[in-house]
Amino acid sequence: MEKKDFLRLSLILNDNQSTTFKSKLKRLITEVLREHYGDGMTIQEIVIELRDNFTLEFSINEILSIIKGDEKTFVIKHKNSDQILNKYDLSIFAYTKASERSGGVSLTQIINDFLSTKTQDISVEQAEDLILRFLFIEFNEDTENLLNYMNKSISFPIPNENFSDEEKTFIDSFLSWDNKNKNKFIFNALSSSIDYCMITAQRDTRLIKDMFFNKTFYLDTNIIFRLAGINKQERQINAEAFIKKCKEANITIKYTNLVEEEIDNTVEYYVDSLAKTLGSHQHISPEAYALLSNNSVNDDFYKEYVLWVKDTANTAGNYSAFKSYLKKKIHKTLAKFEYEAIHTYNYRYKNFDELTCDFYEYKRKNHRNPSRQSIQTDINHYLFLKEKNGNKGHASFIDLNSYMITEDRSFVNWSKEYYPNTVPMVMLSSLWYSILLKFSSRTENDYVSFSQFIKFNLQIECKPFDKRRSDILYKILSLDESTEIKDEVIYDINSKLKTDYQDKDIDFIISTSHATITDRKIFEVNRQRDEQENKKEQERHAENVESYNRGAQETLDVIVEKESCRQKKRNIALVSITLCLLAGSLIVFIVLLMLEKPELVRFSEWANKNGIIVSAFFTIFLAILQLVFKIIGVYMFNIDKIKERVQKKYQNTLHK
Numbered sequence: 001m002e003k004k005d006f007l008r009l010s011l012i013l014n015d016n017q018s019t020t021f022k023s024k025l026k027r028l029i030t031e032v033l034r035e036h037y038g039d040g041m042t043i044q045e046i047v048i049e050l051r052d053n054f055t056l057e058f059s060i061n062e063i064l065s066i067i068k069g070d071e072k073t074f075v076i077k078h079k080n081s082d083q084i085l086n087k088y089d090l091s092i093f094a095y096t097k098a099s100e101r102s103g104g105v106s107l108t109q110i111i112n113d114f115l116s117t118k119t120q121d122i123s124v125e126q127a128e129d130l131i132l133r134f135l136f137i138e139f140n141e142d143t144e145n146l147l148n149y150m151n152k153s154i155s156f157p158i159p160n161e162n163f164s165d166e167e168k169t170f171i172d173s174f175l176s177w178d179n180k181n182k183n184k185f186i187f188n189a190l191s192s193s194i195d196y197c198m199i200t201a202q203r204d205t206r207l208i209k210d211m212f213f214n215k216t217f218y219l220d221t222n223i224i225f226r227l228a229g230i231n232k233q234e235r236q237i238n239a240e241a242f243i244k245k246c247k248e249a250n251i252t253i254k255y256t257n258l259v260e261e262e263i264d265n266t267v268e269y270y271v272d273s274l275a276k277t278l279g280s281h282q283h284i285s286p287e288a289y290a291l292l293s294n295n296s297v298n299d300d301f302y303k304e305y306v307l308w309v310k311d312t313a314n315t316a317g318n319y320s321a322f323k324s325y326l327k328k329k330i331h332k333t334l335a336k337f338e339y340e341a342i343h344t345y346n347y348r349y350k351n352f353d354e355l356t357c358d359f360y361e362y363k364r365k366n367h368r369n370p371s372r373q374s375i376q377t378d379i380n381h382y383l384f385l386k387e388k389n390g391n392k393g394h395a396s397f398i399d400l401n402s403y404m405i406t407e408d409r410s411f412v413n414w415s416k417e418y419y420p421n422t423v424p425m426v427m428l429s430s431l432w433y434s435i436l437l438k439f440s441s442r443t444e445n446d447y448v449s450f451s452q453f454i455k456f457n458l459q460i461e462c463k464p465f466d467k468r469r470s471d472i473l474y475k476i477l478s479l480d481e482s483t484e485i486k487d488e489v490i491y492d493i494n495s496k497l498k499t500d501y502q503d504k505d506i507d508f509i510i511s512t513s514h515a516t517i518t519d520r521k522i523f524e525v526n527r528q529r530d531e532q533e534n535k536k537e538q539e540r541h542a543e544n545v546e547s548y549n550r551g552a553q554e555t556l557d558v559i560v561e562k563e564s565c566r567q568k569k570r571n572i573a574l575v576s577i578t579l580c581l582l583a584g585s586l587i588v589f590i591v592l593l594m595l596e597k598p599e600l601v602r603f604s605e606w607a608n609k610n611g612i613i614v615s616a617f618f619t620i621f622l623a624i625l626q627l628v629f630k631i632i633g634v635y636m637f638n639i640d641k642i643k644e645r646v647q648k649k650y651q652n653t654l655h656k
Contacts, residue, residue, distance in 0.1 A: 003136040005053045007107060010139075010192035013199075024199055025058065026066050030073065033090045034098040040077030040087030043067070056199060060084060105181045107132065114177055122170065130163075134171050135189050137161060142193040145431055147200065148416055148424055191438045212249035212436075218381065219255050219337065220406035221262045221374075223429065228333040230326070231300050242429045245436040254338045256384075262377050263334075267326050269371075270301040275319040277470065281477040283309060283316065288487040291494040292473040301326075345383040346376065355379045355418070362414045378411055385425040405429050468497075471506050479514065488517045556650055564642040571637060 012031045013024060032049045033041060041049070043063050050056045064084065067074040073094040078087040090098065111128045120127070163171065174182070225231045226239040246253055283289075286306055290299040308325060309316045345352050356375050363370045381404050388402045404426045406412065415426045472493060476486055492513040493501065501509045 002053075003132055006136050006139055007132070007189060009054050009196070010189045013192040013195035021199060022066060024195060025062065026070065026073070028054070028056070028199075029063060029066055030090065030094065030098050033074070033088065034095060037090055037095050040089040042087055043084050046088075056196075105185065107185065110179070110182050110185055113179065114174055114182070117177070118173070120170070127170070127174075130167055130170060131174060133161060134163070135186070138190055139193050142190060142431060142434065143196055145412075145424075145427075146193060146197040187434075187437065191434050194435055194438050212251055214401050215249075216252040216254060216402045217246060217405045217432075218340075218385070218402065219253065219259065220381075220404055220408065220411075221259050221266065221377070222407045223405055224255065224259065224263060224330065224333060225266075225300075226407070228330045230304055230330070239429070242433045242436075245433065249436055252338060253336075254340050255334055256381070257339070257341045258344070258377050258380055260334065260339075262374060263330055264327060265373065267301075267323055267330070270298055271305075271319055271323045271326070273298060274301060274305060277474055278305075278477060280317045282483055284477065284483050284486045284490065288490040289473070291490055292469045292476075342380070342384045344376075344380050346380070349383055352379065352383075355382075358418060359411075359414050362417075363410050366410050368410060378408075382415060382426065389425060399423075400425060403427050403432075405432065468506055468509075472510060475506065475510055479510075481514075485517060485521065488520075489513050492516055556647070559650060560643055560647045563646045564639055567642050567646065568637060568639055571642075 008031075012027050028050060029046060032046055032053075043060050046063050047058055047060060050058055067088055068083075073091060074088050075091050076086050077089040080086050107128055108124065111124055111131065115122070115124060115127060122130075175186070219227075222231070223239060226235045227243065229236040243253060283302075283306055286299065286303040289302050293299050293302070304326065305322055308314050308322055314321065314325075349355075356372065356379050359379060360370060360372060360375050363375070385402050385404055389400050400423055402425070404411075405428075406426060407429060409428065412424065412426050412428055416424050473490075476489055476493075479486060479489070481489075489510070493509055496513070497509075501512075504512075
């Protein structure tokens with residue numbers, strides 16, 4: 001099957017109304033005929049189309065029985081004497097219904113929406129191809145695993161692709177994106193592997209719903225640590241979502257005495273390792289610690305320790321108290337599940353040592369550094385399950401009742417390789433989670449959790465081992481420096497460990513990076529000091545300028561006040577003298593005029609007789625005169641106007 005046909009198949013199979021083998025086969029036939037609507041297809045052509053496009057093998061009789069059994073959906077386009085040679089097509093009603101069902105939100109639309117929220121240097125076409133490749137690989141892996149659990153094998157090659165760090169980062173951000181359409185699309189695309197396997201095994205998916213009741217899941221140690229919150233918070237949330245679905249399906253959840261023992265031993269080992277590395281030294285940031293730690297599990301315990309120390313009730317360096325805290329926290333988680341004591345097979349099973357060595361070497365080849373004790377625990381659990389399930393082959397995982405649920409992919413893969421042609425009894429929680437979601441009611445949170453389960457498949461659990469790291473970390477912790485300095489020294493060393501420091505000894509590495517960070521800090525301190533001094537100098541200059549301007553303004557205000565008062569007095573005096581001179585001149589002028597012109601006496605007699613006219617004339621004259629004096633008064637006697645003119649005059653003088 002090509003990746004271009006993968007999403008098409010998932011759209012066909014994700015139909016909640018199709019739960020039987022026949023109903024799902026009918027959906028496949030309907031989709032094939034829909035794409036060739038109007039032309040019609042023979043039975044043989046339908047068989048070839050399903051085989052070539054979806055790698056699904058069906059007999060002519062299987063196809064014919066579906067078509068003959070539903071005359072409302074399938075019609076004969078061209079009849080032949082041999083019904084196998086008939087050309088069949090969809091009825092108009094069936095074609096319309098199938099076309100409506102083929103819609104929905106496409107991957108292209110989802111990618112477009114995602115890229116619109118991010119600044120990504122990738123085209124829509126490139127992003128779509130990358131996500132499709134990732135989903136296609138996940139689909140094929142799930143299909144292969146499920147077919148193994150059904151005692152079947154996959155009939156097409158699985159593409160082997162390795163994603164670059166940049167591609168992984170993009171896929172990770174896409175899976176983490178909070179979008180309902182994306183979450184539902186991913187679930188439908190990948191959970192269709194279950195339908196695909198049911199069709200291949202010719203089983204009805206509705207039968208799976210009833211098989212959950214008798215199942216017992218034994219939780220591996222790594223699941224318990226996730227549930228206790230010691231292996232990243234998002235993993236705790238997803239582990240809890242998985243357990244919730246198991247309980248809803250009436251699946252019994254158990255843990256064994258071996259898991260309990262391994263938990264206590266793990267806590268002892270990693271806390272003792274922390275005590276040896278950290279001692280009484282001040283702790284550094286978890287991010288910096290993780291860069292030089294050779295073990296990702298150790299990082300999780302260190303993060304937990306840093307959080308524990310932040311509680312004022314706890315004392316840094318009291319590692320025995322920290323151990324007690326962790327054990328109490330984990331045993332509180334264990335109390336939610338049933339306990340079962342099992343015996344060990346170390347001496348009871350003759351090939352126990354052979355299995356242990358084989359699994360140990362398998363993990364070593366996959367760049368892991370396991371402890372023999374944890375290997376023995378896994379082997380004991382596998383042999384226990386083998387005995388519990390009857391020590392015999394089974395047709396399908398549906399027939400098995402007891403499983404080990406783990407997050408250890410190497411355990412799952414080893415069990416399949418070491419015991420071929422048997423139904424594996426060790427399963428990843430993500431695969432069971434997809435099965436549980438497929439056959440139960442789902443919420444938006446379930447879709448989100450499913451995306452997060454898939455996201456973890458991208459993560460690298462093991463770090464590249466460098467024996468210098470732990471020694472470098474120990475010596476940096478012993479430096480008499482602040483946490484900030486130690487963190488920066490670690491960041492500097494980590495960036496150069498594979499390049500500049502590749503062949504350098506530990507003391508040289510630490511002293512060089514320490515000097516680099518110290519010099520950088522000194523330079524930064526001096527730079528900040530110079531900036532502060534420059535800032536203070538600028539502030540002093542600004543204060544001086546402000547003080548000068550304030551003093552100049554105050555002086556100007558005094559001058560303006562005095563000058564304005566002087567000008568007002570002068571203006572009053574000038575106007576008074578002018579009025580007196582005008583009045584005197586007017587009286588002299590009238591007397592002389594009357595002496596020179598006696599006929600004016602008759603005018604006075606006329607005025608006496610026409611007093612109303614004369615009175616009106618003088619009223620108008622006085623009003624005009626009053627207006628003139630008012631205008632002059634505003635200009636010459638209003639102190640605010642005078643101040644305004646004086647201030648403008650002096651400011652212009654200052655600017656010059």
